Amino acid sequence: GQQVMQIPQYQHVQEGEDFTTYCNSSTTLSNIQWYKQRPGGHPVFLIQLVKSGEVKKQKRLTFQFGEAKKNSSLHITATQTTDVGTYFCAGTSLFRGSNYKLTFGKGTLLTVNP
Amino acid sequence: EPEVTQTPSHQVTQMGQEVILRCVPISNHLYFYWYRQILGQKVEFLVSFYNNEISEKSEIFDDQFSVERPDGSNFTLKIRSTKLEDSAMYFCASNPNGVETGELFFGEGSRLTVL
Numbered sequence: 586g587q588q589v590m591q592i593p594q595y596q597h598v599q600e601g602e603d604f605t606t607y608c609n610s611s612t613t614l615s616n617i618q619w620y621k622q623r624p625g626g627h628p629v630f631l632i633q634l635v636k637s638g639e640v641k642k643q644k645r646l647t648f649q650f651g652e653a654k655k656n657s658s659l660h661i662t663a664t665q666t667t668d669v670g671t672y673f674c675a676g677t678s679l680f681r682g683s684n685y686k687l688t689f690g691k692g693t694l695l696t697v698n699p
Numbered sequence: 700e701p702e703v704t705q706t707p708s709h710q711v712t713q714m715g716q717e718v719i720l721r722c723v724p725i726s727n728h729l730y731f732y733w734y735r736q737i738l739g740q741k742v743e744f745l746v747s748f749y750n751n752e753i754s755e756k757s758e759i760f761d762d763q764f765s766v767e768r769p770d771g772s773n774f775t776l777k778i779r780s781t782k783l784e785d786s787a788m789y790f791c792a793s794n795p796n797g798v799e800t801g802e803l804f805f806g807e808g809s810r811l812t813v814l
Binding site for chain 2: 688
C-alpha cells in the first residue's frame with residue numbers, strides 16, 4: 586500500500602536557525618497536506634498543496650510540492666520557540682483516487698533551544 | 700469556531716472489555732474519520748465513513764472494531780474486546796467534501812489505556 590516517509594525523525598535547533606523536513610511518497614500523490622501537532626495536542630492543518638511544483642508561503646514557513654508529485658518539503662526560517670512540535674506530511678494517492686484516506690508520514694519532531 | 704468534540708478524554712479499561720469512543724463532528728461536514736496514534740508514533744488511519752457507510756478501512760480495523768452514526772450528530776468507534784496493543788490516542792476527524800479537496804479537522808482525542 587501507499588507509504589509516506591519523512592526525514593529527519595528528530596531535529597533540534599537553536600532559536601533563529603532554519604529547519605527543513607522532507608516527505609517522500611511511494612506513489613504519486615493527488616495532493617499533500619501538512620499538519621503540526623504540539624506536544625500533547627492534536628494535529629492541526631497548516632496547508633494543502635495540489636499542483637506539481639507548487640510553492641506556498643505562510644510567514645516564515647515555505648512549503649514545496651515536487652514536480653513529480655511524490656515529494657514535498659517544509660522549511661521554517663529563523664525558528665522560534667513557538668515552532669516546537671511534530672510536523673507531519675499527509676497525502677492522498679492519485680491513482681487510487683481516494684477521497685476517503687489521508688496517509689500520514691511518521692513526522693519530524695522539532696525542538697528549539699531558546 | 701466550530702470544532703470536533705470527543706469523549707471521553709481518557710478511558711482506562713481492562714483487557715477484553717468493550718470500549719465506545721464518541722465524537723461529534725462539525726455539523727455541516729459529510730466525511731468522518733478515525734485515526735489512532737500510539738505514543739510518540741505516527742497518526743495511523745483506521746476508517747473513513749461517508750453517506751452512512753464505511754468508505755475505506757485499514758488493516759488495523761479488523762472485526763474487533765466498528766463504527767456507527769447512531770443519530771444526526773454522533774459518530775462512535777467501538778472496540779469489542781480490547782487488547783493491550785489498542786492502547787493509544789484515538790482521534791476523530793471530519794471534513795466537508797473529502798480529503799482531496801481540503802483539510803481534516805481533528806478533535807482533541809480520546810486516550811485509551813488498556814491494562
